[in-house]
Amino acid sequence: MSLIIKHCRSNGITSSFNLRIWRLNSTSMDVAAKKGEEEEEFRVLDILKKRDKVQKKVARRNDVQPDRADRMAVDQNWGNVWPGPKTFHPSSVPLPIRQGYVPKGQAPPGKKANAELMKIPNFLHLTPPVVKAQCEAIKQYCTEWPKLLNSEEAIEKHYPVEVITSDYCHASPSIRNPLARIVTLRVKLATLNLDKHARDKFLRLVGDRYDEKTDLVTITADRCPARKQNLDYVDYLLTACYHESLNVEEWEKDKTEDDMEYYDWDKNASKKSLVQWYLRMKNENVDLKDEQFIEYDISQIPNAESYKNAVSSLMNDGENESTVNNYAKEVRALLGLPEKLVV
């Protein structure tokens, strides 16, 4: 090890006599001393290479039975091998199944010691021959299908109420599924044979459970824990709504024009304004009461009947291009204006 110390003046000139070099004691002297000791002994070359004897391991063959899957007969009864739902077992299934993550350039892992195959539920107990055999077995408990119920229409006619439930099948410790409790009841409104008032009331009671397009009332119950209870509950709801809609309460007589479910032109302001307009046109200053307006015979007003239909369709069928155009056409006819200019 050496050390160089350079002395510098601030004017930038380095003088040669100021440069000193020390050789440090610790380095060069030690190296020389070690060399002297090692020079006396050489390594010995072992030509014959005598080695210690290593005991050889004897491979013990253990007597392993061949896989059960390999010994299965081709025409065996599978239902006996796999009678019920259970976790996958590689030795019982004589199929070259593979499942799992596929490394690049390799095949997916085989069936033995494969956790992926054991995780997923399997339906090996539900092969078509087994299902067929089981159906055959329970056939003795079934009754014959009624001959008259031979079409969808016939079924719908005799059994108008439709109950929809769902069953769930899984391979988990519990066979129960909370969703199985939900019960949906569907019935065509027409099959209830309600009159005008009852129908309106029934629709107001069921609200958005009624579908206008299909005429179906759908009642769903899921508030009770068991399916049986929900089933009873939907039955109760249908019965209650039905009988309630047949009742006529005292307060229902107070129904005003705003509560109407459809637009009745004769009872509306439109008729009143038409009659008023007509009277003004004839310069008759008659003050009519509301009842008189309702009873006023519009057949003496030219074009009033088609105008009435136009307003009613505008109100009842909703406003769209055709109803508005129809209304415009009828009003022009009523007021004696020329028809719309077509360019």
Place this chain on the structure above:
Amino acid sequence: MFSRNWRVLSRAYSQAVTFRTSEISPQHQNDKQIGLFYTLKQDTCKELFSNGGLPKSFMKQTKTFTETTLMIRQPALDLINCIKSTDFNKPVIRYVLYGEKGCGKSLTMAHMIHYAYEDGYLIVHVPWVSEWLRRVPRHKEMSNSQTREGLVDLPLDAAAWLIHFKSQNQTLLKSSDLKISKEYVWSKREKTESGAPLSELVEHGIARIKYACDVIDALISEIKILSNNKQCKTFVAIDGFNSFFYPLTRLNTPTKKKVKPDEVTLTKSFLELTKNDWNNGIILLSADQLAVPDENQDSYFPRYLLRKQGFEYLDPFVPIEVGRYSDKEFLSCASYYRDRLWLRGPPEIETELKFTSACNPFKFMEQCAPL
């Protein structure tokens, strides 16, 4: 320099091109001129629309184009056709313009006002009802009505409208002998004698803003009487009429109470005018989506916009649809814009614009702006 001269020259020449018509009087316009533009005279335009009546964006455009031109369109011709065959001894007929946003309801109304002006009608024109009921500037002048209990006055708006009325009917008010039928007493010292000219009533409203709303009320009943007596024929045009039937306005009384439209005196007066209990007049209204808040703009049809109350109020009325441009109108408009250098570029651009604007006049105008 040369190109500029050339441009000026071609501008002058453009009077004789295919998209213009020289028929500037709406009475004589017929369906052969559909889609063509006619030019309003500068002073007529000033008289009719200087206090509102044309949409803001259109006003800007007229300034850019240095002329006010209107396209002759089917709804206006249809209306003129209807008016020509109207029996004026029968109760007034109400027409309701409807159509999508930006299709030209207000401009059709402007066209009809020009028609009424040329035909010597007394014009009662409300440029935009929402200006009163829905637009709330920082200092909206509002006071409780002195004469009618529980109602609010909008004196500044009323006075502004009286000025508009005065400017639109200045020739009629100056020359004709429209007299007031009864005496109106405003206060201890102020009154308007019966037999005074109608213009005195208007002047009083403008001078004494406090009474502007009551003056409008009086004016409207006088106009009805005058029309019934065949002393004048009246053309009523109200844009954004459906605002009157929207359940709430944006106005608040000083006590933070929400004001309903029928609690405003102006509403009362103009609803009174749009009843069909008078004759010798025409009522043209418009139902506009822009006159109601965004959440109630689902449909542009009149029954929806007027609501049940408004529909029952106006029924039977004649709905008149103002639609998008037809092919012919679109081409005419495009060549007009080209003439005004509002639209430039290759001719294919027009097919593209037709597609992107969907032939909606307002959108077309907007999309041409940066081109």
